[in-house]
Amino acid sequence: MSSELERPTTPPSAPALSQEILWEATPPKELWDEGPTLQGIEDAAVAREVLPPAFQKTQIGNPTDNEKGPVQATSDAPATLEQKSGSSAAGRAQRLRDIINSLGNTPTPPTGEGQPITSKKRSLAHSTPSSAPPRKKPESIEFTHEQSLILDHAVTGNSLFYTGNAGTGKSALLHELISRMKRTRPKLGAVAVTATTGLAACNIGGTTLHSFTGIGVGTETAEEAAERIRKIGAVRMRWYVVKVLIVDEVSMLDAQLFGQVGSSRLLDEEELAAIRWYPSTSHSFFLIVTGDFFQLPPVAKNGTARFAFEAEVWPMIIKKTFTLTTVFRQRDPEFVKMLNEVRLGLPSEDTTQKFRSLSRRIEDDNDVIPTELFPQRGEVDLANAARLNMLHTAFHCFKASDSGSAEKTYRTKLLDSFMAVPELKLGVGAQVMLIKNVDETLVNGSVGVVVSFCSQAEYDEEKGNGDRGSDVLASCGVKYPVVRFKLPNGRERKRLVTPEVFKIEMKKNEIQASRKQVPLILAWAISIHKSQGQTLDRMKVDLARVFEKGQVYVALSRAKSLEGLQVLNFHPTKVEAHAKVLEFNKTLMCANESATLD
Ligand SMILES: Nc1ncnc2c1ncn2[C@@H]1O[C@H](COP(=O)(O)OP(=O)(O)OP(=O)(O)O)[C@@H](O)[C@H]1O
Numbered sequence: 001m002s003s004e005l006e007r008p009t010t011p012p013s014a015p016a017l018s019q020e021i022l023w024e025a026t027p028p029k030e031l032w033d034e035g036p037t038l039q040g041i042e043d044a045a046v047a048r049e050v051l052p053p054a055f056q057k058t059q060i061g062n063p064t065d066n067e068k069g070p071v072q073a074t075s076d077a078p079a080t081l082e083q084k085s086g087s088s089a090a091g092r093a094q095r096l097r098d099i100i101n102s103l104g105n106t107p108t109p110p111t112g113e114g115q116p117i118t119s120k121k122r123s124l125a126h127s128t129p130s131s132a133p134p135r136k137k138p139e140s141i142e143f144t145h146e147q148s149l150i151l152d153h154a155v156t157g158n159s160l161f162y163t164g165n166a167g168t169g170k171s172a173l174l175h176e177l178i179s180r181m182k183r184t185r186p187k188l189g190a191v192a193v194t195a196t197t198g199l200a201a202c203n204i205g206g207t208t209l210h211s212f213t214g215i216g217v218g219t220e221t222a223e224e225a226a227e228r229i230r231k232i233g234a235v236r237m238r239w240y241v242v243k244v245l246i247v248d249e250v251s252m253l254d255a256q257l258f259g260q261v262g263s264s265r266l267l268d269e270e271e272l273a274a275i276r277w278y279p280s281t282s283h284s285f286f287l288i289v290t291g292d293f294f295q296l297p298p299v300a301k302n303g304t305a306r307f308a309f310e311a312e313v314w315p316m317i318i319k320k321t322f323t324l325t326t327v328f329r330q331r332d333p334e335f336v337k338m339l340n341e342v343r344l345g346l347p348s349e350d351t352t353q354k355f356r357s358l359s360r361r362i363e364d365d366n367d368v369i370p371t372e373l374f375p376q377r378g379e380v381d382l383a384n385a386a387r388l389n390m391l392h393t394a395f396h397c398f399k400a401s402d403s404g405s406a407e408k409t410y411r412t413k414l415l416d417s418f419m420a421v422p423e424l425k426l427g428v429g430a431q432v433m434l435i436k437n438v439d440e441t442l443v444n445g446s447v448g449v450v451v452s453f454c455s456q457a458e459y460d461e462e463k464g465n466g467d468r469g470s471d472v473l474a475s476c477g478v479k480y481p482v483v484r485f486k487l488p489n490g491r492e493r494k495r496l497v498t499p500e501v502f503k504i505e506m507k508k509n510e511i512q513a514s515r516k517q518v519p520l521i522l523a524w525a526i527s528i529h530k531s532q533g534q535t536l537d538r539m540k541v542d543l544a545r546v547f548e549k550g551q552v553y554v555a556l557s558r559a560k561s562l563e564g565l566q567v568l569n570f571h572p573t574k575v576e577a578h579a580k581v582l583e584f585n586k587t588l589m590c591a592n593e594s595a596t597l598d
Helices: 034-040 044-050 053-057 077-085 089-104 145-154 170-184 198-204 209-213 222-230 233-241 255-264 269-277 333-343 349-359 377-389 408-416 456-463 470-475 551-556 579-586 591-596
Strands: 160-164 191-195 244-248 286-290 320-324 371-374 395-399 401-403 423-427 431-434 447-454 480-486 492-496 500-507 510-517 520-522 525-527 539-542 565-568
Touching: 145 160, 145 170, 145 320, 160 170, 170 191, 170 198, 170 244, 170 286, 191 198, 191 209, 198 244, 198 408, 198 500, 209 255, 209 500, 333 349, 333 551, 349 565, 371 377, 377 520, 377 525, 408 510, 423 447, 423 520, 431 480, 447 456, 447 492
Parallel strands: 160 286, 160 320, 191 244, 244 286, 371 525, 371 539, 539 565
Antiparallel strands: 395 423, 401 510, 431 447, 431 520, 447 480, 480 492, 500 510
């Protein structure tokens, strides 16, 4: 992505991680085309013979735009199937049978895979393929015993939920779980990676749960949605082949949707029974769900948020719950204790006093000020615009190039949730945040200042690397920002930052929403919502206008240390946890205890 100007503290040995690596496990093209293709199976007897009754029952309708597979519902689809299987009905039936069988059962894992972890700690080095999703780069992480227990349990194939305070490594573990699941279940389409928001989906290299389930923008009633979904071949096929459904940021998942996902996979009992009857699908579907219910809640309907754990089916579906207990983001036990009190909505007098004492100003680090967190996006835009206008410099505007196959309204909604903005206005002196991982020291969340603009060719020449051939020619003339980043160890790195692609992909070659943009955002201010999942070395937050339970906790828990945190208007009444979450929390056990119940 970018080029280095100054000596890095760590050699940039790893390539820039990319958010382009998405659904690797995808059903074979023939089967993904099944929704449309089924329409094209002229001989209905073939379909009757090969598919379970649930699939025969529905007259497969036209897929919506966002459900279309790479090969659209065209009249030549049957020909494709025919070419591969011979022209006879029997040949087609055999081919379809083969495909379905090939998708069915969990394969024997490669040597060493799929076995419970026996060692107490596990190095991630070499275990994450280069296509691992990007948010956190885990090469140097050694998993703790409790994290390893969750990995062990995941291979048993029972649905599980794991949670933990902010910074306990849920996301880091999720990356490993995803890559492990994909390795042990290499059948195409067997592992679905989803999150409740577009931002989180983009971060883990997946799609939104709404997209996966076929719920779309969610304006229909559950019944209408289910009825429509039954008619979409591609969605039905997705449900049919998936073996592991991974759901991140479950705190923002509404109980109703979880109920639909968990209880029926959006099919009614009869249909489900039919599918279960079919030998190749057996009963091996399970869910891996993660998130922290003390963080941002689902959007409240009629003033009341209904959490996923309130769904009737939650206890029936989730067979095991694990709570991670070791906090990594903050190393100071006092700060960890303070944050835990805030999480539970019960700050002690000591904690209140300590947070109030943090209202002092944090010194700027040269030209980098602490990033300010706001509850509302509008406030963020105003704060950043005001700072930008004070720069008195020439501005450079970078317009994103957007595309994607999702239906327009839905695509816009997905793109809106991206960190990368449609239009990025920058000038020398602008404070920016990197929104992609580059290597161990330049990560999603690294903050710096724009020091100049130059083309790749100019940059390479200055760096003494002037013969990069076509690369240089390709980017010749276009000037990109050179950013001086602050590193946590106090050092600095300068880097030319060139455009990257951000995307949400249902499956390989089916990009629902894609944005090519310079991977930076203005970082004098960011929203609490977009800060979820981030780690900030130096930040400031004014709690006067927080409006949602969980917001104070999300905001404060982004800080790495008390020294790097400025808090204004801390008041215990602002610190609230949902009573329902507190009740649910009482039922949870730490990972070690959960494991001993086996
Ligand atoms: N076993 C580990 N050893 C050392 N560092 C770890 C370990 N697990 C996670 N981390 C680090 O801890 C930090 C926080 O991890 P992560 O973001 O995964 O936490 P989280 O629980 O997802 O937080 P949040 O709920 O705030 O999103 C990251 O920098 C991550 O690399």
